[in-house]
Amino acid sequence: MKLNINFPKSIVADDLLKQERIPCFCKVSKEFEIxxxxxxxxxxxxxSGWDRTELEIRTVAGAGGRYTHFANxxxxxxxIDEGVYKILILEMFIEVTAGALTGWGVCASRRFLG
Structure with a gap:
C-alpha cells in the first residue's frame, strides 16, 4: 500500500516523517483517505494499492454512513518518491460497544505487506 500525499515543506513535516506511529485519521469509502x-x-x-477484503479481515467496519471505516x-x-510513501505500518482504533472490542487493530504491517 502506498500513500500519495504532498506534505508541506517544513521542519515539522520533515521531522514527523522520520517518526514511527504518526497520529492520523483514516476515512474509507470507495477511496481510502488519510x-x-x-x-x-x-x-x-x-x-493506492489497497485491498478492501484484506482491510476488512483486519479491521471492523463502522455502523454505516458515508464511510465504512472512520477512525483515528x-x-x-x-x-519512495516525491509525494509517494510506502505504508510500513497502519493501525486503526477500533471500538465496538456490543462486542466489547476496543483497541488498535493492525490493518497493515511489514508482516502483511512483505
Missing part, C-alpha cells in the same frame, strides 16, 4: 489534521495541518492523501490511526511511512 488525514494528518493534528500533526501536519491541512495535509491529506489517498492510499497510527501510521509509519517510508518515502
Amino acid at each position: 488525514l494528518f489534521s493534528d500533526t501536519v495541518r491541512e495535509s491529506s492523501g489517498v492510499v 490511526g497510527l501510521i509509519t511511512l517510508q518515502k
Whole structure:
C-alpha cells in the first residue's frame, strides 16, 4: 500500500516523517483517505494499492454512513518518491460497544505487506 500525499515543506513535516506511529485519521469509502489534521495541518492523501477484503479481515467496519471505516490511526511511512510513501505500518482504533472490542487493530504491517 502506498500513500500519495504532498506534505508541506517544513521542519515539522520533515521531522514527523522520520517518526514511527504518526497520529492520523483514516476515512474509507470507495477511496481510502488519510488525514494528518493534528500533526501536519491541512495535509491529506489517498492510499493506492489497497485491498478492501484484506482491510476488512483486519479491521471492523463502522455502523454505516458515508464511510465504512472512520477512525483515528497510527501510521509509519517510508518515502519512495516525491509525494509517494510506502505504508510500513497502519493501525486503526477500533471500538465496538456490543462486542466489547476496543483497541488498535493492525490493518497493515511489514508482516502483511512483505
